[in-house]
Amino acid sequence: MNAHSAPPAAAAPVVALRNVHKSFGPLKVLDGVSFTVPRGEVMVLIGRSGSGKSTALRCIDRFETIDNGEIEVCGRRVDDARLDVRALRQDVGIVFQSYNLFPHLTIEENITLAPHSVKKVPKAEARALAAKVLAQVGLEEKLHAYPEQLSGGQQQRAAIARSLAMQPKVMLFDEVTSALDPELTGEVLKVIEALATEGMTMVLVTHEMSFARGIADQVVFMHKGKVHEAGSADILSSPSTPELAQFVGTGL
Amino acid sequence: MGLELDFSVVLERWRALLDGAALTLQLAFIAVICGAAIGVFGAIGRRGGNALVERLCGAYVEAIRNTPLLVQIFLVYFGLSSLGLKFSAFTVAAVALTINVGAYTTEIMRAGFDSIHKGQIEAAEGLGLSRAQIYWHVIIWPGIERVYPALTSQFVLLMLASSVTSQISAEELTAVANYIQSETYRSFETYIVVAFIYIALSFVMRFGFWLLGLALFPRRRRLGTPL
Ligand SMILES: Nc1ncnc2c1ncn2[C@@H]1O[C@H](COP(=O)(O)OP(=O)(O)OP(=O)(O)O)[C@@H](O)[C@H]1O
Ligand SMILES: [Mg+2]
Numbered sequence: 001m002n003a004h005s006a007p008p009a010a011a012a013p014v015v016a017l018r019n020v021h022k023s024f025g026p027l028k029v030l031d032g033v034s035f036t037v038p039r040g041e042v043m044v045l046i047g048r049s050g051s052g053k054s055t056a057l058r059c060i061d062r063f064e065t066i067d068n069g070e071i072e073v074c075g076r077r078v079d080d081a082r083l084d085v086r087a088l089r090q091d092v093g094i095v096f097q098s099y100n101l102f103p104h105l106t107i108e109e110n111i112t113l114a115p116h117s118v119k120k121v122p123k124a125e126a127r128a129l130a131a132k133v134l135a136q137v138g139l140e141e142k143l144h145a146y147p148e149q150l151s152g153g154q155q156q157r158a159a160i161a162r163s164l165a166m167q168p169k170v171m172l173f174d175e176v177t178s179a180l181d182p183e184l185t186g187e188v189l190k191v192i193e194a195l196a197t198e199g200m201t202m203v204l205v206t207h208e209m210s211f212a213r214g215i216a217d218q219v220v221f222m223h224k225g226k227v228h229e230a231g232s233a234d235i236l237s238s239p240s241t242p243e244l245a246q247f248v249g250t251g252l
Numbered sequence: 253m254g255l256e257l258d259f260s261v262v263l264e265r266w267r268a269l270l271d272g273a274a275l276t277l278q279l280a281f282i283a284v285i286c287g288a289a290i291g292v293f294g295a296i297g298r299r300g301g302n303a304l305v306e307r308l309c310g311a312y313v314e315a316i317r318n319t320p321l322l323v324q325i326f327l328v329y330f331g332l333s334s335l336g337l338k339f340s341a342f343t344v345a346a347v348a349l350t351i352n353v354g355a356y357t358t359e360i361m362r363a364g365f366d367s368i369h370k371g372q373i374e375a376a377e378g379l380g381l382s383r384a385q386i387y388w389h390v391i392i393w394p395g396i397e398r399v400y401p402a403l404t405s406q407f408v409l410l411m412l413a414s415s416v417t418s419q420i421s422a423e424e425l426t427a428v429a430n431y432i433q434s435e436t437y438r439s440f441e442t443y444i445v446v447a448f449i450y451i452a453l454s455f456v457m458r459f460g461f462w463l464l465g466l467a468l469f470p471r472r473r474r475l476g477t478p479l
Contacts, residue, residue: 063374063377063378086380086381086382087380089377089380090380092378096371096375098371100369100371100372100374101375102372102375102389102390103394103471103479104393104479105389106471113379113381114381117385117389118379118380118381118382118385146471146474146475159375162379163378163379166379166380
């Protein structure tokens with residue numbers, strides 16, 4: 001590569017972690033983590049409870065600051081103390097296990113809030129956007145419902161729609177189906193699959209192994225704060241480390 | 253010898269009683285509006301990061317909660333006059349009541365704001381909302397909705413407590429009562445009538461807050477369940 005010209009935008013990864021270290025007090029949670037997510041790819045993070053998956057995800061969106069290493073997201077250095085955090089978060093959508101819809105607002109208001117107040121999208125346009133993203137997750141008829149009137153699966157889909165309305169360049173999902181029973185899990189996973197098909201760049205933490213196998217361009221297995229094994233979805237069926245073998249073997 | 257009650261001389265002075273009741277409501281109205289504003293900022297101050305501001309707000313709340321209202325009123329009254337400032341009894345009463353209810357409102361609103369789950373705030377942060385936007389949309393409104401019944405009670409209590417300002421001759425309802433009973437020598441009757449007027453004022457206020465609640469909290473209006 002020519003050192004004097006910037007690399008072409010298409011080649012720049014959407015998310016890149018380089019040798020990231022992070023401790024909570026004496027507890028080392030990320031111990032030199034590196035991975036790269038190119039545009040349009042889906043990366044699945046797996047690992048035992050406490051292995052640092054959520055922390056890694058939260059570092060990407062600057063919910064945690066790191067001790068050492070580099071994080072680059074959509075051309076921004078997230079580890080830079082002068083980072084414009086709000087600008088970063090307009091490019092990154094994040095969905096948590098607990099849906100965290102705003103209970104006092106209708107689904108439509110939940111969705112239009114950020115586009116209208118952050119991006120200054122006019123009200124009418126924001127409402128059209130809400131209808132569009134709700135259709136995308138199959139909830140168009142719930143526009144005027146309140147969160148508590150929705151099932152868990154519907155709430156999670158609404159939360160995804162709320163993130164999509166900001167038109168993020170990358171979506172982060174942290175165990176978004178863990179609070180749902182199998183039937184509701186299916187409807188949420190379908191929405192995520194559709195997003196993958198449309199070319200959305202995604203990083204997702206999940207315990208749904210068959211889902212991971214189907215959707216992942218890349219699987220990263222974390223163990224004790226390190227990337228213990230990484231590769232294509234094939235590593236799930238033929239793991240090369242005993243730890244991953246044990247992890248997929250237990251069916252976790 | 254039975255009890256002989258004669259309300260006529262008291263009720264004859266309905267005009268004065270009405271004026272007094274109106275002034276009581278005015279005092280309550282001013283103190284509630286200003287006190288609610290103080291409460292929002294006080295609660296944010298008590299939560300928000302800056303240690304000095306936190307201490308100041310905490311000291312304010314504790315000072316008010318641990319002194320009698322009458323003493324607070326005298327402090328404002330004599331404090332202002334010793335600074336050479338001359339205000340009407342009504343103004344002094346309004347200021348003192350505002351300071352008083354502002355402290356209680358700070359505590360109630362803080363409880364409301366603290367009840368907002370951390371996940372709500374993270375979700376808002378993840379959407380790129382600014383700190384002020386998060387406060388306004390995600391903390392203040394739902395926080396107030398949660399503690400609205402407690403706020404309403406506090407505000408009605410304040411209206412009743414405003415009777416103490418008769419001590420500095422604010423011409424509110426109790427001051428009018430004092431005057432009427434000294435004129436008519438019908439003390440018992442006077443205070444019976446005044447008690448009923450206070451009850452009526454309480455009902456008026458509660459009804460007003462109920463209507464306001466319907467306007468402010470559409471989710472509650474539509475679903476009827478507490479947040
Ligand atoms: N804010 C925090 N303060 C202190 N320790 C924390 C904090 N957040 C996470 N940890 C600890 O860091 C470790 C990694 O946590 P993390 O949530 O990243 O794990 P995980 O892989 O997502 O686990 P799970 O599958 O249970 O969600 C855990 O031991 C956890 O207790
Ligand atoms: Mg986790």
